[in-house]
Amino acid sequence: MKLTITGTPGTGKSTVARILSKKLGLPIYNISEVVKKEKLYSEFDERRDAFIVDIEKLENFFEDKKDFIAEGLVAHYISSDILVILRVNPEKISERLAGRGYSEEKIKENEEAERFAVIATEAVENPKAKRILHIDTTNRTPEEIVELILKGLSGEEVFEEIDWLE
Ligand SMILES: Nc1ncnc2c1ncn2[C@@H]1O[C@H](COP(=O)(O)OP(=O)(O)O)[C@@H](O)[C@H]1O
Ligand SMILES: [Mg+2]
Structure with a gap:
């Protein structure tokens, strides 16, 4: 089973x-680790201090894999049997990210991204999974x-109804 x-x-x-x-006996791929190790990026974004993932290279890497869990903020670009979208109240993001050494700016960016459902919208609008679960x-x-x-x-x-703007 392919689970993202x-x-x-x-x-x-x-x-x-x-x-x-x-529980399922499946290997985990942490996408940021895989992207670095396998050089699945196009460039390094200095401002964001992050690699820009090359989606085509990412898809190619997973193409021949049959049973896995792939987790990361671009996991929804990988073809899978089931995609899980996790959500959290944006007010909780700063405590969830505490201890990661993120700047105030980066924490705010993530709070806003969650508030406006950036990743969830991307995922639902570009379905690469046979099924989607949406969980608060x-x-x-x-x-x-x-x-x-x-x-x-x-x-x-x-598939839970989640709208942080309400
Ligand atoms: N359901 C949860 N309730 C409370 N804290 C959680 C929950 N899930 C994860 N955490 C904590 O939040 C932080 C971020 O979790 P993590 O799994 O690293 O998130 P992600 O991989 O999505 O960035 C960690 O400190 C983790 O222990
Ligand atoms: Mg993580």
């Missing part, structure tokens, strides 16, 4: 992926989120 997990930084992708990987992580433990994902995997619809 996307979301704004701090939504809990890596945490949920670790638990799911143990704000008041749930990682274990509870994993339970919901397992329900989704068993065929239940898990």
